[in-house]
Amino acid sequence: MLIVMFIGGIILGSFYNVVGLRVPQSSSIVFPNSHCPACYQNILYRDNIPILSYLLLKGQCRQCKNKISLVYPVIEGLTGILFVFATYKMADFNLFSSLTLISLVILITITDIYYYIIPNKILVFFMIVFIAIRLSQPLDPWYDSFLGFLVSYLLIYLLIILSKGGMGAGDMKFLAVLGFFTGLKIVLLGFLIAIMCGGLYGVYLLVIKGNKRNDLLPFGPFIGFGVLISYFYYDAIISFYITELVRL
Numbered sequence: 001m002l003i004v005m006f007i008g009g010i011i012l013g014s015f016y017n018v019v020g021l022r023v024p025q026s027s028s029i030v031f032p033n034s035h036c037p038a039c040y041q042n043i044l045y046r047d048n049i050p051i052l053s054y055l056l057l058k059g060q061c062r063q064c065k066n067k068i069s070l071v072y073p074v075i076e077g078l079t080g081i082l083f084v085f086a087t088y089k090m091a092d093f094n095l096f097s098s099l100t101l102i103s104l105v106i107l108i109t110i111t112d113i114y115y116y117i118i119p120n121k122i123l124v125f126f127m128i129v130f131i132a133i134r135l136s137q138p139l140d141p142w143y144d145s146f147l148g149f150l151v152s153y154l155l156i157y158l159l160i161i162l163s164k165g166g167m168g169a170g171d172m173k174f175l176a177v178l179g180f181f182t183g184l185k186i187v188l189l190g191f192l193i194a195i196m197c198g199g200l201y202g203v204y205l206l207v208i209k210g211n212k213r214n215d216l217l218p219f220g221p222f223i224g225f226g227v228l229i230s231y232f233y234y235d236a237i238i239s240f241y242i243t244e245l246v247r248l
Contacts, residue, residue: 005087006080010050013079013106017072020110024117038066050076071113079106082228089232097133100126101181101231105224108174112220118170123177130181139183148179148187155191171219178227186230189237194219194226 022029034043041063047053054073061068079102086098104126111117134145156172179187198219205211230237 002084002087005083009080009083010076012083012103013076014048014050014072016079016103016106017075017110019122020075020107021114023119023121024111024115036061036064036066036068039064050080071110075106075110079103082106085232094137097137097181098231100129100133101178102228104177105221105228108224109221112170112218116168116216116218118168118174118220120173123173127177127180130177134181144183145180147184148182149176150179151184152176152179152187152191155188167219171223174220175223175227178223182227182231186234187227189234190227190230191223192226193229194222197226198222 018034019029032042034048035041036043038061041061044062047057047062051073054068057068059068059070060066082102083099086095086102090098104122107122108118111119111122139145153172153176156167156175160167160169160172175187175191178190182190198217201222202217205217
């Protein structure tokens with residue numbers, strides 16, 4: 001089962017690469033066929049096998065020898081690994097919910113890394129799916145979804161005002177959609193994790209890489225993976241935190 005989920009994950013990861021790169025440009029996800037961004041030659045089927053083709057071609061286009069971005073196999077492998085992890089952790093309908101959440105995070109990671117955009121089309125699609133999930137499997141209490149959505153939206157809206165545009169409206173809508181799915185406590189912890197990780201990465205870019213303060217930093221991936229960590233490990237994190245407080 002885990003092998004099947006990994007194979008399915010890397011195949012979907014390859015598809016998510018296409019969706020994430022084309023949707024922000026309002027391009028069809030069906031036509032044209034996958035092609036090299038440098039020479040525009042169609043990619044042969046044998047060169048379009050997730051991860052394996054990248055390794056066999058040594059990260060180059062077969063035709064023009066132009067380098068292929070490492071993001072492609074990384075996204076494919078990451079999707080496969082997360083699908084396996086979710087299968088190991090979850091069961092029954094919770095598995096479908098988890099895979100849907102992972103899919104949203106992967107797609108937003110791609111669009112935000114490449115374009116610094118979190119497309120409304122993707123958020124609306126997944127919001128509809130999340131509503132369907134919560135109608136059949138509501139949180140306890142049922143209104144926790146609405147609290148998660150509203151508080152998340154208002155929280156980043158306030159941060160946008162205070163930071164004078166330091167965060168984007170896409171981050172606000174993304175966190176709100178995640179909050180509807182996970183509920184208030186999980187999304188707030190996830191956002192805290194995202195701020196911590198994003199802050200550390202920002203310091204790394206400033207000190208080590210020499211980036212400037214006004215350089216753009218895609219925050220969507222930090223939000224997504226922060227919420228994923230909270231979603232899978234909320235109880236363990238809170239338990240650890242309380243235990244350490246008692247020791248102090």
